[in-house]
Amino acid sequence: QSALTQPPSASGSPGQSVTIFCTGTSRDVGLYNYVSWYQQHPGKAPKLMIYEVNKRPSGVPDRFSGSKSGNMASLTVSGLQADDEADYHCSSYAGTNTVLFGGGTKLTVL
Amino acid sequence: QVQLQESGPGLVKPSETLSLTCAVSGYSISSGYYWGWIRQPPGKGLEWIGTISRSGTTTYNPSLKTPVTISMDTSKNHFSLKLSSVTAADTAVYYCARAINLGSYTDYWGQGTLVTVSS
Numbered sequence: 001q002s003a004l005t006q007p008p009s010a011s012g013s014p015g016q017s018v019t020i021f022c023t024g025t026s027r028d029v030g031l032y033n034y035v036s037w038y039q040q041h042p043g044k045a046p047k048l049m050i051y052e053v054n055k056r057p058s059g060v061p062d063r064f065s066g067s068k069s070g071n072m073a074s075l076t077v078s079g080l081q082a083d084d085e086a087d088y089h090c091s092s093y094a095g096t097n098t099v100l101f102g103g104g105t106k107l108t109v110l
Numbered sequence: 111q112v113q114l115q116e117s118g119p120g121l122v123k124p125s126e127t128l129s130l131t132c133a134v135s136g137y138s139i140s141s142g143y144y145w146g147w148i149r150q151p152p153g154k155g156l157e158w159i160g161t162i163s164r165s166g167t168t169t170y171n172p173s174l175k176t177p178v179t180i181s182m183d184t185s186k187n188h189f190s191l192k193l194s195s196v197t198a199a200d201t202a203v204y205y206c207a208r209a210i211n212l213g214s215y216t217d218y219w220g221q222g223t224l225v226t227v228s229s
Contacts, residue, residue: 003155003157006155034213034214034215036215038156044221045205045219045220045221045222046156046205046219047219048215048216048217051210051215051217052215057217089155089156091156091158091215093213093214094213095213096169096213097161097169097212097213098158098169098171098172098213099158099161099171099213099214100158101148101155101156101157101158102155103154103155104154104155104156
């Protein structure tokens, strides 16, 4: 099993939209609709933002949305705000009750 | 409100055993859900270690080089992690978390605890 692939960084200006991609394989992201995304501010624990590809937990703004196409999942943050600046991690079910994470993407709000 | 809190030594010597405990409050771990460990080496991404169910069924990351054991004590409402024969590569912030299912997303996390492997 290899980690999912994420770009190390992404950026956007306040009010803009940014999309972060997460690439897996046909054995994980491409096979299961169990992709999740976590937001992590410096020194803090990750926070669940999206689960099962495109579902938002209660309390997460609808500015955050998720989708998937083939072996690639994506997280879009619309109407960027200063507090959105954080690391974002994708995760996918990988079969036999195992989980894969991506390397994380640092989102900078310019 | 579900809360998780990791505890254990912050420094472990190479080749020794890393032991951490996660105390859960606000929910009885014997009632349901799944309970797991995830770690994050300094400056790197997250790595899933393993998960345990309320019945004690465990599943571990097959990519881990270090032998892992996750157990639970329902009388104390906590679960534990043991990594044997650790090396410097096991230095990381260790998080405990609640998972919806085996291999599923985690909705509650502990604050994390840094464990350094060094002589």
